Amino acid sequence: MEKILTIDIGTTACKVIVFDLQGNILAKANREYPTYTPQIEWAEQDPLDWWKEAVEGIKQVVQVAGADDIVAIGLSSQRETVVPIDREGNVLSRAISWMDRRSRVEAEEISRQFGKETIHKITGLIPDSTFTATKLLWLKKHQPEILQKAYVFLQPKEFIGYMLTGQAATDHSLASRTMMFDINKRQWWQDIFEFVGVKTSQFPRLCYADEIIGYLKEDVAKFLGLKNGIPVVSGGGDRPSEALGAGIVGSRVMESTGTATNVSMSSNKVPESLDPRVVCSCHVIRDHYLIEQGINTSGTILRWIRDNFYRGEKEKGENVYELIDNEAESSGPGANGVVLLPFFMGSRATRWNPDAKGVLFGLTLTHSRADIARAVLEGISYEIRACIEILESMGLKAENIVSMGGGAKSRVWSKIKADILGKAVVVEKVQEAASKGAMLLASYAIGARKSLIEEKREVLFEYQPDSKNYEIYNRVYEIYNQLYNSVSHLYSKISQY
Template sequence: MGKHYIIAHDIGTTGNKATLYSSDGELISSTLYKYQTFYPKTGWAEQNPLDWWQAVCDTTKTLLEKTSVTREQIGAVSFSGQMLGCLLVDRQGDPLGNAIIWADMRASDQAKRLEEELGMETVYQITGHRISSSYSGAKIKWVKEHQPDVFKRAYKILQAKDYLVYRLTGTFATDYSDACGTNCFDLVNKVWSDDILKAWGIEKDIFPDLHASTDVIGGVTDWAAKETGLLQGTPVVIGGGDGVCAAAGVGVIDEGEAFNYIGSSSWIATASNKPIFDPEMKTYTWVHLDANKYSPNGTMQCGGGSMQWVTELLYQDSKPDVSMYELMNLEAEKSPPTSRGLVYLPYLMGERSPRWNPDARGAFVGLSITHTRGDMARSVMEGVAYNLKIVLDTFQKEGAPINYMWVLGGGAKSASWRQILADIYGLDVYVPSYLDEATSMGAAMAGAVGSGLIKDFQEAKRWVKRVNIHHPQPDIQKKYWEFFPLFNETYSQLKPVYERLKKFN
């Protein structure tokens, strides 16, 4: 039998989800292996990279054991991975400690010093990203300053998926999308930035070679074949960071296409032929899985997280036959558009895009004694949508037209919320058949294109099936767009208050 299948590993924060796809995009099977995150100090977050490898070995064997697919039929292995990490390894590829992951904030001083030396605008124009302690560059600098013995022994700095690609092939590599998450990458020229590395005091050689997400890095070695159950020589395609994999996995390949992910954090991303450099730096840009394109993005801190918060706060009394989320949706549907004049600011965890204000806080403004919890629930849905509309408007203003919006994630399971998004965005909202599989599907697409199982991403786009569509309702859209300036004005008025509240936190 021919080689018609791809194994896609999605190395997430809580575990590795391994998924088996056919070369025509059919999801055959998936399995999850969970691992721990360690918090040795406040603001620190680490994982053991050996746990990632164990996850890949176990899930690969599980997929092969529980399906009728043989290892000879696996045409490629590919990856999606958590981004913004810092794993230092020696010349043999052995970890020199735990990986510092995206959620770790220990390197704020290092990020601040880079801003003082080069300036936020300069780095943004080079990298397409603001300076942040979340990014790998600041973390590398922190290790150099605080763990000099470890840094002296380091040969390469790797992201999660890059380490696993090394374990499978024996080759050190990274892709353009993960390179974007270092704050050290020249977005336009697709090279490491000499100016930024000089400012950091980091040698270029510590970074692995750069590749397109569809590049075959090598074949599975004899040792890795024994560990995983794969066939020696099976092509390993490097894949990309989780955000850009999700974009491709929902068919956002060409200009005019976009998607909205609503998980704990929420974001809007589109596809473009060139980077978007917003003058106010509200958004940022990755290189797309298709290395000839880009994936502009804007991520808010607490989208679905806001919905979870208000539901758990107000709907604990739901009856056994109705979940609290079902009850919340039913009551929110009874509230009229604009929630009877109630504004919700979704800044429960500060804010990234579009405000970039860590001091911002959540607020209900306009509450009266006549408001119900259904009004409050609907107001939360609307507030998250208004906040994301700022991101959407930024893309459109900077020359990235958007014709429709796919939705993904747990929050997208709410039909009420999807309709609110359509009305506030003024766009058709598309619902894919797989709400939770876009990330692994994007990795599988990269694997299929890179290994030659399919021709290109245009062919891969046919994998994505639409099962529902929500059209904007003109009368309601008009009402929302009249209300939208109040949302922005409310934030502007409260901004100085947030600053003064800091000392009471």
């Protein structure tokens, strides 16, 4: 039986999975690694941590599924995170994460130099410290020796691909998240390279996500316990790979909540009425685009709630997330008047305010942690609604909401989303959608499948909106937006402390 091995370098962990060609999971491993925060708003990762955990993950799944009949390796990863390596393949510094906010000033500089409208028109992106160009400009000013020594700048799955094959290649989906790529011409944007101070030759060769970038090196194959010469397929960014794995085409909207939240739709062209607040990137599907919006902190807020409000239960080994679900359900729609603004690390999506902060509004002595838990689930859901409203304002038909990621495991949260959105929310059987997307791309690249799109979808749960709850949430949603507008001018002031 032929098998595909996939490696997904996420924000918190590496997932290694072995699939059969029908997409069934035969073995999987989840290996965590740290994020280093040496200064406020900094977030770094060690690329060798990615490699170490990928190696251990591969060995782990091979013990279960066997090394025989692995016919391809597919890749996916977090985006924007950048790591410089020298000509010998040595890592020159820790990778600056997509979450890192140190380059906010550089984002403003790039915006002034080229203009927001021009940047958005060419790259599909909005000037923000998330994107790679701003991080490189920061290095130019503060660590110029790294730019000078760098042979090539890689993103996470590209680094893994390099370690496996010795080849440096990037696909359009990751290239289009650098803010240095023309999504219309599908080529590097030379002007911004000159401004940032790097050369196009310092970036990997461009390829499609369904292309073979190289073959597993003999020494690496022996070390991993795999066959020599297995084709390694480029794959793409985690979100477009996830969208592919979830079958996001037509009127289907992907709402994926893990560490952060992504709201996406697929299109075969850049919309003419592209909203200036919306990000448009190249898809892993050839000649397609992914219309995206994001919430920086969602699952991370739940972790914050867990660690600060449920510490005792966590130390006792209780299932804290199940407890949060149960308590949130007991609070009821509207969280008894508590509203959360979920901007714990700035706001993207509908607001684009790097200074934005989280706000808990409406607290009294009568409120409990159950109300706060409910407010967290509702607050993130309100921002998801704001994202979908923008998609609809562009003329896109956002009819079918497919919920993915860890957030989809919560029945309480899924029902809250349906009630707030006023739309059915579907949770499908597909597991590990980003890795599934990498599997589809890899199997397509070697000719094992004729189409990337799976037509059959198996639904696990479908949550229908309750009309009474929807009316309640309409009123609170208005307060939610008014609250943001009321405090937004204070964010830059409080950021000084």
